[in-house]
C-alpha cells in the first residue's frame with residue numbers, strides 16, 4: 001500500500017521471461033515471473049538494469065502494464081531505433097532469459113478502484129502501458145467508475161492492446177476514444193490530429209466532483225495535456241502525470 | 250531552458266527507484282516544501298532532469314533545485330538544500 005515501508009523491498013532481483021508477445025510492429029510485451037514479486041499498484045513502474053560483459057550498466061524505467069498479481073508482471077516496450085536499452089528488450093531478450101529489475105516503484109502516479117473517479121486517462125503511444133494496468137485492474141475489480149481513455153497513436157496498426165481495448169469497451173461505463181496522428185484507414189471517422197485543447201473539451205466533457213486525470217506518454221504531450229486540463233478547471237492535484245521522456249510519439 | 254531539457258524532463262516519480270536507497274518509505278510520496286517559493290507537494294510531482302548521471306528534482310513552480318541525487322561508485326549522495334523540510338505520513 002502507499003507509503004508502506006518494507007525493508008529491502010527495492011533490492012535488485014532477477015525475473016525470468018515467461019512469454020513475449022508482439023503488440024504492434026514496434027512494440028512487444030514481456031511477461032516476467034519472480035517468486036519475490038509481491039504484486040504492485042496500477043501505475044507503478046520498475047527500473048530495469050542491463051549489465052554488459054565489461055561491467056558497463058544501463059538503467060531505464062518501464063511501467064507495469066498488467067493487473068496486480070503476485071509473482072507476475074508485464075512490461076510493454078516500444079523499440080527506439082539506436083536506443084541503448086529498448087532494442088535489447090524488444091529484439092534480443094527471449095523467453096527463459098532473465099532480466100534484472102527493482103520495484104514496484106512510485107506511489108504518486110497510481111490508481112486503484114478505491115480511488116474512484118470519474119476517471120480521465122490520456123495516453124500517447126507506449127504511455128498507454130500504466131493506464132492499461134489501471135483499466136485491467138478496474139475490470140478485474142468490477143468497478144463502474146465512469147472512465148474515458150483518450151489514446152493517441154500514429155496509425156491503426158500502432159494501437160497497442162487494440163483488440164483487448166475493444167473488448168473492454170463493451171462495458172457501458174468505459175469509453176475509449178482514439179486519435180490517429182500520422183495515417184488512418186480510409187473509412188476512419190475518428191480524430192486524425194494530435195491531442196489538443198478542443199479535443200480534450202469534446203472528449204472529457206464536464207468536470208465533475210471527484211474527477212481524476214492520469215496523463216502518460218512523451219514529455220511534450222504530457223505537458224500540453226496537463227496545461228490544457230488546468231485551463232479546463234481540473235485542480236492541479238487531480239492531474240497525475242508520468243513523463244516518458246522524448247519517446248512514445 | 251534548452252528545448253532538449255524540456256523534452257527530456259520527467260516526473261520526480263521517475264527518480265523514486267534511485268531515492269529508495271535513502272528513504273525507507275515510498276520516495277515519491279515524501280512531502281517537500283520548496284526553499285525557493287514555499288510550494289508544498291509530493292516528491293513525485295517535482296520535475297526530474299538528467300536521470301542518466303543521477304537526478305536533479307526541480308520545483309514545478311519556481312524551478313529551484315529542491316533535491317539533487319547522484320551516485321558515484323559505491324556512494325549515493327543527496328543535496329537537500331533546496332528543501333525547507335520533508336515530511337512523511339506514518340502508518341499505524
Ligand SMILES: Cc1cc2nc3c(=O)[nH]c(=O)nc-3n(C[C@H](O)[C@H](O)[C@H](O)COP(=O)(O)OP(=O)(O)OC[C@H]3O[C@@H](n4cnc5c(N)ncnc54)[C@H](O)[C@@H]3O)c2cc1C
Nearest residue numbers: 060061062063077078083084085086126129244247248263
Ligand atoms: C517512469 C517511466 C516509465 C516508462 N515506461 C515505459 C514503458 O512502459 N514503455 C516504454 O516503451 N518506455 C517507457 N519509458 C521510457 C523508457 O524508460 C526509455 O526512455 C525508452 O525505452 C528509451 O530507452 P533506450 O535506452 O532504448 O533509448 P536511449 O538510448 O535512452 O535513447 C536513444 C536516443 O533516441 C532518442 N529518442 C528517444 N525516443 C525517441 C523517439 N521516439 N524518436 C526519436 N528519437 C528518440 C533519445 O533522446 C536518445 O538520443 C518510461 C520512462 C519513465 C521515466
Ligand SMILES: [Zn+2]
Nearest residue numbers: 283286308311
Ligand atoms: Zn519553488
